[in-house]
Amino acid sequence: MSLLASVPVLSCGAAKTWETGLLKNEAAEWDAMQRAGSAIAGAVSDDFREIGGLPAGLRLLVLAGKGHNGGDAMLAAQALLADRPLAMVDLLLAYPEDSLRPLARRTFEGLRCTAGSRLRVVDLAGLKAEMAGYDVCLDGVFGFQFRPPLAAPMAELLAWVNTHPRIRLRAAVDLPSGLGAQNAGTVFRADFTYATGVVKSPVLDPAQAACVGRLRYLDLGFFNPVAGVGDPGPGSASPATDYILLSSILTSLTQLRPSISDKRTYGHLLVMGGSHHYPGAVMLAVRAALRSGVGLVTAFVPEKFAPEYAATHPEVMWVGCPVTSTGGLAAGSLPLVRERWGRASALLVGPGLGADPQTTALVGQIAGEASVPLVLDADALRPEVMAAA
Numbered sequence: 001m002s003l004l005a006s007v008p009v010l011s012c013g014a015a016k017t018w019e020t021g022l023l024k025n026e027a028a029e030w031d032a033m034q035r036a037g038s039a040i041a042g043a044v045s046d047d048f049r050e051i052g053g054l055p056a057g058l059r060l061l062v063l064a065g066k067g068h069n070g071g072d073a074m075l076a077a078q079a080l081l082a083d084r085p086l087a088m089v090d091l092l093l094a095y096p097e098d099s100l101r102p103l104a105r106r107t108f109e110g111l112r113c114t115a116g117s118r119l120r121v122v123d124l125a126g127l128k129a130e131m132a133g134y135d136v137c138l139d140g141v142f143g144f145q146f147r148p149p150l151a152a153p154m155a156e157l158l159a160w161v162n163t164h165p166r167i168r169l170r171a172a173v174d175l176p177s178g179l180g181a182q183n184a185g186t187v188f189r190a191d192f193t194y195a196t197g198v199v200k201s202p203v204l205d206p207a208q209a210a211c212v213g214r215l216r217y218l219d220l221g222f223f224n225p226v227a228g229v230g231d232p233g234p235g236s237a238s239p240a241t242d243y244i245l246l247s248s249i250l251t252s253l254t255q256l257r258p259s260i261s262d263k264r265t266y267g268h269l270l271v272m273g274g275s276h277h278y279p280g281a282v283m284l285a286v287r288a289a290l291r292s293g294v295g296l297v298t299a300f301v302p303e304k305f306a307p308e309y310a311a312t313h314p315e316v317m318w319v320g321c322p323v324t325s326t327g328g329l330a331a332g333s334l335p336l337v338r339e340r341w342g343r344a345s346a347l348l349v350g351p352g353l354g355a356d357p358q359t360t361a362l363v364g365q366i367a368g369e370a371s372v373p374l375v376l377d378a379d380a381l382r383p384e385v386m387a388a389a
Helices: 013-023 026-051 068-082 100-120 125-129 150-164 208-211 248-254 281-292 306-312 332-337 357-369 385-389
Strands: 004-012 059-064 088-093 119-122 132-140 169-173 192-196 214-218 242-243 268-272 297-302 315-322 346-349 375-376
Touching: 004 013, 026 068, 026 100, 026 132, 026 169, 026 192, 026 214, 059 068, 059 150, 068 132, 068 169, 088 100, 088 125, 088 132, 100 119, 125 150, 132 281, 150 169, 169 332, 248 281, 268 281, 281 297, 297 306, 297 332, 306 315, 315 332, 332 357, 346 357, 357 375, 357 385
Parallel strands: 059 088, 059 132, 088 119, 132 169, 169 192, 192 214, 268 297, 268 346, 297 315, 346 375
Antiparallel strands: 004 242
């Protein structure tokens, strides 16, 4: 939904301020929740394809808190059931029904109305006794405003779900329950975390990677400039230092190109990589470059690979380079690259280079001298190279 190429990652406190300023009334909150529910359902369906696709007789377990995260999870369940007449949902309300906040209650009543007999409201004791299998478990117990300590019944619930042997995919709404500005001792262990609207910084904490699983950003338009919403970046009240790239950054590549243009109009990328031990990585990088739409690609590879690679991708200009005794690119490759970077738009160095000391020294020289935008990847990401760049 966003027209931006990236969106900021915010702390939990900054996200609360941001969303409070954006969602000024119940109507705006309800609209955002509906978009979140639909987006979560679509993301679950897409990601489940990795293990065969959602079955017609989908069995869904939803853990719902009393706030918006619970509402988002229930709306996602409603959307998943709408397309699958044989699907069933077990709903565990983490708090008594009468404690549900207005919009969470609204989603609960909507799910109960539309699902009918396909909905069961369950408790942990019943789940433990039955030990039923589930295709998907949606976690919507706590949101980003969670503060420890975690009550014993909640800890027991999360621990049981984390160790249940018959749940095929676990998905967290916004962020796993128990994760926030401060974390609980027990955290929901998600296979996928669907960050809705704003990516909160705890989900990027490497120490929480096992609980977050694979992170997906679901764009709800919270940073859409058309809606008059800006970016809380440097200089604002809630500065952001990290950003998430959106697929819209590639939008220009999907447009028709002007008829009065040629390959030189679209840039010239140099790619340097490969070794006798790792011959495939540089080929993958070159193929990615070709798919990006760049006009010209010149690739510097070990000389024995150049003829074979040229037969595979004749549209690339392959330059065979001298190698060391271990099969890495040798110092004599530098003049070959140097004489061409004056005509280049960018230079990528690293895929499959290996760890030969002479190769590493060569990359350090290139990093220090290159007069074009430089991307260091894979084996080029070494302290001595970074120091020279």
